[in-house]
Amino acid sequence: MLLEKGPQGLRTSRLASLQAGEGKSGHIPAGLNEGILFFDNVFPLKLRKILGLPFSSQGSPPRFLKYFISPSITGTDPAGIVGKVSKEKNISIKASETILRLKEGGAFVKFTHDGSTPASEVEKVLQEYLRKEKIRPWFSPWRRMRVNLVKGKPWVEDMFRFPTQRLKVEFIPSEPGAEAVELSQEQLYAFFRPYGKLGDIVAQPPDSKIVPRYAYLDFARQPRAIMARNCMHGYLVTQAEGGGAKGTILRLSYERKVKAHWVRDWLVNHPRIVIPVIAAIIAGITVAVFDPIRTFFVKAHITRSLHLEDNRFYKWIKGYATDIIHWRRKQDDDAGMEAVWDDRKGNIEQIQTWLMETADTFIIVQGPRGSGKRELVLDQALKDRKNTLVIDCKPIQEARGDSATINAAAAEVGYRPVFSWLNSISGMIDMAAQGATGVKTGFSETLDSQLAKIWNNTATALRKIALEKRNKDDKDANLGDDEWLEVHPEHRPVVVIDNFLHKSQEGGIVYDKLADWAARLTTANIAHVIFLTNNVAYSKSLSKALPDRVFRQISLSDCSPEVAKKFVITHLDADVEDDAAPKDGSPKSIPSQSRTDLSELDTCIDLLGGRLTDLEFLARRIKTGETPTKAVHEIIEQSASEILKMYIFGSDSSDDSARRWTSEQAWLLIKQLAEKGSLRYNEMLLSDTFKSHGESVLRALEQAEMISISSGQNGRPTSIKPGKPVYHPAFKRLTEDNVLRAKLDLAILSELTKIENATIEKCENELLLISKLGKQPAQMAPRIQYLLTKLAGSQEKVERYEREGKGLKKVLGEEY
Incomplete structure (x- = not known):
């Protein structure tokens, strides 16, 4: 808009858009005795964000902002300032045109003068006036207005290009065919x-082929770049x-300072810094966000606060419904256990007493599989x-792979959410980063560290539960x-670790972490810890975690005959209430009273x-109608078949490399246990069959539950017995099979023959070596006699084995 400054103030002289220059040419012509000034800080620079919209006008402020940022209101009217200076300084200048530049926050003012005052002098007078008056609009209280004489030929375009701090200066020839000169940095600076x-x-x-030649000017502040561009363009x-x-000619344009992908490039170029920082951030987020959530779920799992069946309203509704509808009582699978609990009442009371004491040690309940350890502790002592x-521990130890192990451990304690799949991904990222940087970044976590996180969160939840009973009115509130935890053991939660050392030969990292964690719980008085294990060698593993403590131990053995008989009879009578009443109205028959075959028990x-x-x-077989004698013989027969399948057939290394015993070793134990019932541990190791890795074979068979090894003084193994009582008659049943016995005895004889033949060969080779000496010294005579005696003894054994083998082969050839 063309404006003229008159005595009455700022008024419109003619309507013509000069936002694109005179005649929309993009330039402002200046004739004789005319000049152009550029004022900055007339409009707020932030206004360009509104002007960035395609439908916004760049020629004047938006209508809703005219009453706030109009130059006449803010006191930054350039034409008015020129008029004031003309009067106050008594110089002959007059503003003839004003072109507002909203997107640059300024305005061009075209002025005329009488020729007596040069344009450069007008510039100095105006600059001195603004420096003295310090005119500041309300939207920029810290920056005053400035003015400079336009020396070039300004280009006033109305395109959607906005100011930046960088200017691109192109060097253009003044006329076609002429050659432009690239100015030096010193000249551009001046x-x-x-x-x-x-x-x-x-x-x-210098090697760039781009023409015209150019240079970049980076101003410290954007308003300075705007002033330079409008005053020097076309100079x-x-x-x-x-x-x-x-x-x-200098042609100036705004140039956006491109930092393309500088963040990405910096991250890629500094992996030794970036990857550990990312790992630390992720770890921090995990601790800050997920750890409280996981601790909450672990606590809810222990207290069962989220279990519907433990909710009191659910119990009330269920009890009310049961009173109305009499449900059929389900079969009691634990029938008959009362007799067992009566027999083990002392063990139950002992565990309950230990849980009320402050001793910081483990409680260990050890017994063979099927002896009722879990039921004794959970259903009775902790009822x-x-x-x-x-x-x-069983699902944790049997899990295959780190992710499955982490999931199994988390499921046992209610630890969620668990991102086990991230473990594999982070491992691959860490490997790739190590290949790129040459050092480990520590981004991935091992199974050890993941399990430690699970147990640590669980310990935090257990501690919170233990302290829930504390209140301000407690007599020990000052502790x-x-x-407080030390003096109140009754409020500590109980951690029961079942199947401890299950398949421990496959790896002990899980058990080592569990034992260390349990030791921290007990020594810090956070919880009582009870271990349930089948392994008699548990002390070796647990002593590493608590080397200076004496464990509290309960060993469960098989029931006595009186308790076993009572258990079976009670089990038989358990379902009488569910049986239909006889139609003739007679009372229900009780099996223990009506059956005549129970005398066989x-x-x-x-x-x-x-x-x-x-x-x-x-008891279940007797319920089906079998007599006790027949049922026991069936059980013994089934056990004998299991023994053959598990320990004899398919146990060779060619068939199953995971088994660490041979058929001959297992059969020798079966045969001697069937005859004697119990064997001396060290005597068994002296036999030729167990000379090679004898102790490891016996331990493997104990883990497989074919035998049980009893310990005596100082924990030293002393005797070998069948793994279960029913195995002893099953062993006898197997030895009564002549064909099976002949086959396996023949295999043992073959192994023994190989051993003796190896001994004979060894003696023969040494005697041959001695014979090559020529004349033997007298000192060699005892050695020669020893070798000859040993060779004769081995030969005698070989001949005896062959004679025995002939009889066994005869049995195999005549019987089925």
Whole structure:
């Protein structure tokens, strides 16, 4: 809009858009005795964000902002300032045109003068006036208005291009065919430094083929770059100023300082810094966000606060419904256990007493599989105790792979969310980063560290549960948390670790971490820890975690014959209430009173033993109508078949390399245990069959539950017995099979023959070596006699084995 400053103030003289220059040419012509000034800080620079919209006008402020940022209101009217200076300084200048530049925050003012005052003097007067008056608009209270004379030929375009701190200066010839001169940095600095501080001057690379030649000017502040661009665009550098014979024109444009992908490039180029920082950030987020959530879920798992069946309203509704509808009572699978609990009442009370004491040590319940350890502890000793955490080691140890192991461990304690799949991904990232940087970044976590996180979160939840009972009215309220836990063992939760050392020969990292964690719980008085294990060598593993403590131990053995008989009879009578009443109205028959074959139980239990699982199996078979004698013989027959399948057939290394014993070793134990019932541990190791890796073979068979090894004084193994009581009659049943016995005895004889033949060969080779000496010294005579005696003894054994083998082959050839 063309404006003229008159005595009445700022008014419109004619309507013509000069936002694109005179006649929309993009330029402002200046004739004789005319000049152009550029004022900055007339409009707020932030206004360009609104002007960036395609439908916004760049010629005047938006209508809703005119009452706030109009130059006449903010006191930054350039034409008015020119008029004031003309009056106050008594110089003959007059503003003839004003072109607002909203996107640059300024305005061009075209003025006329009488020729007596040069334009450069007008510029100095106006600059001195603004420096003295310090005119500041309300939207920029810290920056005053500035003015400079336009020396070039300004280009006033209305395109959507916005100011930046960087200017691109192109060197253009003054006329076609002429040659432009590329100005040096010193020359550019002299031309542009008066407009503001320069941050940098970047010249075009010498080998660049781009024309016209150019340079970049980086101003410290954006308003200075705007002022320089509007005042120096189109300026003709004369020959005297270093512009060449025909002169050089400066063409200026705003250039966005491109930092393309600089963040990405920095991250990629500094992996030794970036990757550990990312790992630390992820770890921090995990601790800050996920750890409280996981601790909450672990706590809910222990207290069962999220279990519907433990909710009191659910129990009330269920009890109310049960009173209305009489449900059929389900079969009690634990029938008959009352007799067992009566027999083990002392063990139950002992565990309950230990849980009320402050001793910081482990409680260990050891017994063979099927002896009722879990039921004794959970269903009896801890029956009325809340806040019990049960960790079953079996699914954790049997999990295949790190992710499965982490998931299994997390499931046992209610640890969620668990991102086990990230473990593999982070491992691959760490490997790739190590290949790129040459050092480990520590981004990935091992199974050890993941398990440690799970147990640590669980310990935090257990501690919170233990302290929930504390209140301000407590007589020990003045004590610290640790001291309070020490004097109140009754409030500590109980951690039951079941199947401890299950398949421990496959790797002990899980058990080592569990034992260390359990030791921290007990020594810090956070929880009581009870271990349930089948392994008699548990002390070796647990002593590493608590080397200076004496464990509290309970060893469960098989039931006595009286308790076993009572267990079976009670089991038989358990379902009488569920049976339909006779139609004739007579009372229900009780099996223990009506059956006449129960007198056989004494003999049957002597064969079967007191293992609870076997007794329960016997009771179920009797329920089906079998006599006790027949049921026991069936159980013994089934056990014999299991022994053949598990320990004899398919146990060679060619068939199953995971088994660490041979058929001959297992058969020798079966045969001698069937005959004697118990064997001396060290005597067995002296036999030729067990000379090679004998102890490891016996331990492997103990883990496989074919035998049990009893320890005596100082924990030294002393005797070998069948793994279950029913195995003893099963061993006898197997040795009564002549064909099986002949086959396996023949295999043992073959192994022994190989051993003796190897001894004979060894003696022969040494005697041959001695014979090559020629004349033997007298000192060699004892050695020669020893070798001859040993060779004769081995030969005698070979001949005896062959004679025995002939009889066994005869049996195999005549019987089926």
